[in-house]
Each structure stands twice: as C-alpha cells, then as structure tokens.
Amino acid sequence: MARVRKTVTIRDVAEDAGVSLQTVSRVVNGGPNVRPQLRDKVQAAIDRLGYVPSLAAQRMSGSRSYIILAINDRERTLADWRERRGTDWVDQMLLGGILTCSQHGYRMMVELVDTHSDHVERELGAALSALQPDGVILTPPHSENRLITDLLAERRIPFARIGSNAPGPGIPMTMGDEGAAHLATTRLAELGHRRIAMIAGPSAYSLSGWRIEGWRRALAEAGLPHEGLLEVGDFGYESGTRAARTLLDRNPDVTAIIASSDQMALAALEVARDRGLSVPHDLSLISFDNTPIVRFSQPPLTAIDQPIAETVSRAVEQLIARAPDGDDDAVIEVAAGLVERSSTGPAPATLSGRA
Amino acid sequence: MARVRKTVTIRDVAEDAGVSLQTVSRVVNGGPNVRPQLRDKVQAAIDRLGYVPSLAAQRMSGSRSYIILAINDRERTLADWRERRGTDWVDQMLLGGILTCSQHGYRMMVELVDTHSDHVERELGAALSALQPDGVILTPPHSENRLITDLLAERRIPFARIGSNAPGPGIPMTMGDEGAAHLATTRLAELGHRRIAMIAGPSAYSLSGWRIEGWRRALAEAGLPHEGLLEVGDFGYESGTRAARTLLDRNPDVTAIIASSDQMALAALEVARDRGLSVPHDLSLISFDNTPIVRFSQPPLTAIDQPIAETVSRAVEQLIARAPDGDDDAVIEVAAGLVERSSTGPAPATLSGRA
C-alpha cells in the first residue's frame, strides 16, 4: 500500500471515477441530485485514493473556511501561563470547541487579543483577514467590547458572546452567573449561615455584576443583609488575600464566603488558616470555576462549576448553523452546577449568639 | 474611518499604489530587489487599505500554509478533560506554540489523534491533507509511533518528536528526563535519604524509561540500592494510590518517593496521610510535571518542572527554519528544573537505625 507522494486532488478522483469535477464535489459535500449508483462509484474512488479536500482551496473558491476562531484575552492568558496558574478557560474552550468543531468538519483556532490595547481593531482585523473564519467566539472580557463586536458585525462574521447577555450584535450566551451565585448563597443560607460575604471579580467583567446580583437576591429572599459584606478582587490570589483579610477584619461574624474565582477562594482558605479559623467548622467557602486546583487543597473546596466547555460547544453549533445575518435575539443560557466538597458545612452554633 | 465591506485583496493594493500584483507580493513577503522608494509607496498603500494576505490564497498558490499542527493524544486528553484534571500538556504546548508561531507569522492548530487506533494513518492523513501544515509537532506517546513518523516522513512534512531521542526521521527533542530524575534523586540523597523509591510512568512512554535510568544512575553514584523500589503507574491518581501502597507495604523503610506525575504524587501524599506519615517529616515526595495543582496541596509539592512550553517553542522555530529534507541529526534538549517546595526534607533520623 504505497502512498502517493503528490496530493490527491478532486481531479484525480474525477478521472478515476470517470466523472466531472463537479460531480465529485457534489458527492463530497453531500449535494442533492446525484444518482445513488453514481454517488457510490465516486465515493469508492474517494476512499480508494484517500481523497480529502484541501481546506485552503475550499476557502478560496468562495465557500466556507471551516474555521471557528476563539478569542481569548491575551493579558490574562499570558499572566496565567507565566505564573503557571493553569488556564482553565483555554482548556475548557478547547474541550468544547475542538470536539464540536470536529463533529461538523470544522477546526478551531485560538487567538490571543488584548482588549485594552488601542489597536484591537488592527490586531483582530488582521486575524480575520488572514483566516476568514466562519465564526468567532468571544470570551470575557471581549464579549462586551464594542470595538470588537462592531468590527465583527461590520464584517458580517457570525459570532457568539460568551458570558454576556447584553443587547447588541452577536449571539449572547450566559453561563447563568446570576443563578449560580444565587444557588451558592441559598445553599449557605440553608446551612444556617446568616452573614454570607462575597469576594467579587472586577467590574470590567459583567459576570461580576450578575454574581453580585444573584448573591443579593438570595440574601434578600432569606431575609439576610448584604451591607458591608462585599469585597472586590481581580480573580488573582493576592487580591483574594487582601479581600479576605478586609472582610474578616470588618466582619468578625462572617461565617461563609463566596469567592468569584478558585484562586481567590484558596487565598481566603489560607487567610482563615492563618487566623486559626477551621474550614468548614468556623468558616464555609464556595468558589467559582472549579478548576483542578480546588480538588487537592485541604479541605477540597466546594465550587460552582462553570460550564465553559458546554457553552462553547453550543456556541460552535450556533455559529455553524447560522447564516451571517441570522436573528441574534435569544439569549442562550447553560446553567452552572454546584459541586459540594468539604469546604462547606453548617454554620457554627457558637456564633448564632455572637451575631 | 469607514471600513470596506469587501475583503481588501492584493489587487486593490496594486491598483492603489499603481504597481503590479507581483511588486506588492514582493513587498509583503520582504522579497529582494525592490527600490526603496517603491517599497515605501506600496507599504503606504498596504497600511492605508489595511491589507492582510489571505492564508488560504497563500497556501493555494503553492507557498507555505503558515500552519503548524500540534498532535496530542486524544484518549489521554479527553480523559483529562472529562475528569477535569486539567491538561497541562495542551496548556503548555499552546503557550510555547502560539507565542512563537505568532512571532513568525504562523498559526498553531491542535489536533487530537488516537495512537492506539488502527486508523491513525487515515485520521492523521486526513488532517494533513486538509490543513497541509508546514510542520507538525508530535507529543508523547505519538513521538515514537512508527505509523505516524513514517507517514510524516513520506509526505515530506518536517516534524519534531517531543520527548523522544530515538533515531529516525523528524527532529528529536528531549526534555532531559534522565537528567531530571537524576537531579531529583541526587537531591534526595543529599538530604540523607537512603531508600529512595520511584513510581514510574507506563512503558509506552519512552520518557518513563529514561526517568528510571536517571534514578538508577543517581542511586548507583550514591552507592544506594534500587532493588524492589520501583512501581509503575499510568500517570493517573488511582494508579498512584496503588503504587504508593505497594511500595510502602513492601518497603516500610522508604523515606522518599519520586513520582512520575503530579497526580501520582498527590495520591502518594494521600496514602502517607492515611498511614499517619507526615510529609516531609517521615516521607519526602518529589513529583514530575509541576502542574498548578501541586501548589495548593498540604504541603505544596517539590516538583520537577517540565519545560514543555520552552521545548515546543524551540520545536516551532526548528520547523519554521527547516527545509523538508533538513538534517535531522542533532537531538535538541531543554533541561528541566527542580522547584523545591515543602514536600522534601532531611531523612528522618530515627530510621537510620531502623534501616
């Protein structure tokens, strides 16, 4: 079974099967109106020769590029890499993206783009021109960057905005941040906690706002206060340390904290340990993200599992199905789940008198 | 600054600058023999119009595809994803790959391929035909899969074999596994440990063998025995648990273990905890990989840091520079480092009498 050196083209197949190029093309692309008998004959030739259409040529001839481009924040991704924090977003995006793309004969590419830079347009524009992707997936904080969404809309490239439900062009896809925060808060309230604090993410990420909203709503429903129980971090470990300290300094009666990232939650865990607070005996902790690191801490953390892979997968499907000018109305939501581990427990009885 | 709807082509630039297509092409590709004055004029037109050459068209016209394909093991990657273990390989590959590729105007794509499947050739062949990459990066265990390396060699596609120094086609690149294991073992010997065990990886990965060799060499140099101190796992947590138990059951005098993955090391940590052994007081632990999870365990693990990103980066550079029939002789090695945390310490004094 010697293999050809030269690439097998559609022409070789046509010749082998004794039909025209066009017919082969129809068979390859599952086009209509080909007699079954002929279709089989052509398919046999394709299999025999091991023909696979060239992506570049397909793109050239004005059809699709079969490429979905995923845009991630360069600054954050690089920082995560540099400090060997692990990039759960990229990881999960790839999981959902690659698998779903390959099911449809598409490919996924990852591009790092600076949101804050003033040449976003040039940078992203160059990538779009070079790749001419059939769809683009925007991750936070790009999802609500007007410069980016406008550029994409103008070029008529279908795109999904992950972690955004704001109006505007593109398909908005949320991961139920409001609901997830509500879920976590309610769970803590059920466990008897009365003073439930939150360490939120930066306001540049609109998901930060929703998480705060979900937390407040749950507190209100349980008749609990939220005043003074909110601190803001930047998702990083150090900011988590600062926020946890401030929170516990100001509110010694806090018995539960929800942190908007795993890193910040682990930082809070460390702060608690320093102060002789036992988790979950004295303090319950819930984090957002559920990256691999929270499974091996002492204790392992209860966490909100963000369905990134599932969301990206849905996004890919939407993009592949959608015509450039499809209706971009419906917000698509994939709900997050709560993974209970050992960092949550009943509110300490001793504190009920203290509070 | 209204943007064109239609794609800017080389023709538009040529027209704008009043030159031929060929001249624009030369300017874009930094070709020789263009008068500086003309070059500037064309460049100005390119900037003004925001022209970026289409990857697809470039590929079509017989030049390079500007794509480097990274091949990862599907089975392992999917398992890591499914169990939310984090895929450090993919992560680090992307770090080194994307950055270095973009510096040279290239793109990186990740493809998952089953090593064990009998249709590897068809699967990989299809990807190669569709993408026509300028280079391929093979990660373990593909790096030494004859089916794959032969296919690549036959198609004359330059490729790098990461984690392999076996002879054969392709550029072999090792991450100094022998040296790293030697380093870790020697360090433990210096700390006074006399019974240093190893939990190795599966033999399908040739790096497993080198690590064992490095460990044996260091032991021999220190005049220490290795008999009965070797267990084999599959890199996963459960296999680590089994291996650690067997090891400690058979050799109660073992005071140090080197595990060939972070997961297996964390499993050993758990086994030690179950048996009332304090780490590092009673047992020292060193793991391979240094993924993010080992920083938050109790105690954080001392680990060998595998320079995956750096290695892939070097590989990309080699591939871009190399002609299809370059000399594939020299093995390129990027040395690993030891990151000391709190899972290693002096050998317990009490045991010196016991051993």
Next chain:
DNA sequence: ACAAGTCTTGAGAACGCTCTCAAGATCGGT
C-alpha cells in the same frame, strides 16, 4: 560610449475547489 551584466518590474499561468449556467436525460400528466 558600448557590450555584458545585474536590478527592477510586470505579465500570465497555476494552485484546488465551488459557483453559475446550460444541456441532456428522465418523468408525469393527459
């Protein structure tokens, strides 16, 4: 100032595919 080079520029084909359009084959209704 002239021949023999070297530089600079352009014209046209080629890459592999899909699109549009037209021609021939087949079908259904009367």
Next chain:
DNA sequence: ACCGATCTTGAGAGCGTTCTCAAGACTTGT
C-alpha cells in the same frame, strides 16, 4: 405518445496569491 417540468451531469469561470519567465532600466568595466 407528446410536452413541459424536474433530475442529473458537465463545462467553464473565478477565488487571491505566488511562481516562472521575460522585458526594460540601470550599472560597470574598458
């Protein structure tokens, strides 16, 4: 059986780039 409609197939152009090759402009040495 006949006519119009529908199916099936093929021919040829075009996508945006780079390649090859040739022509013109400029050097240089004598």
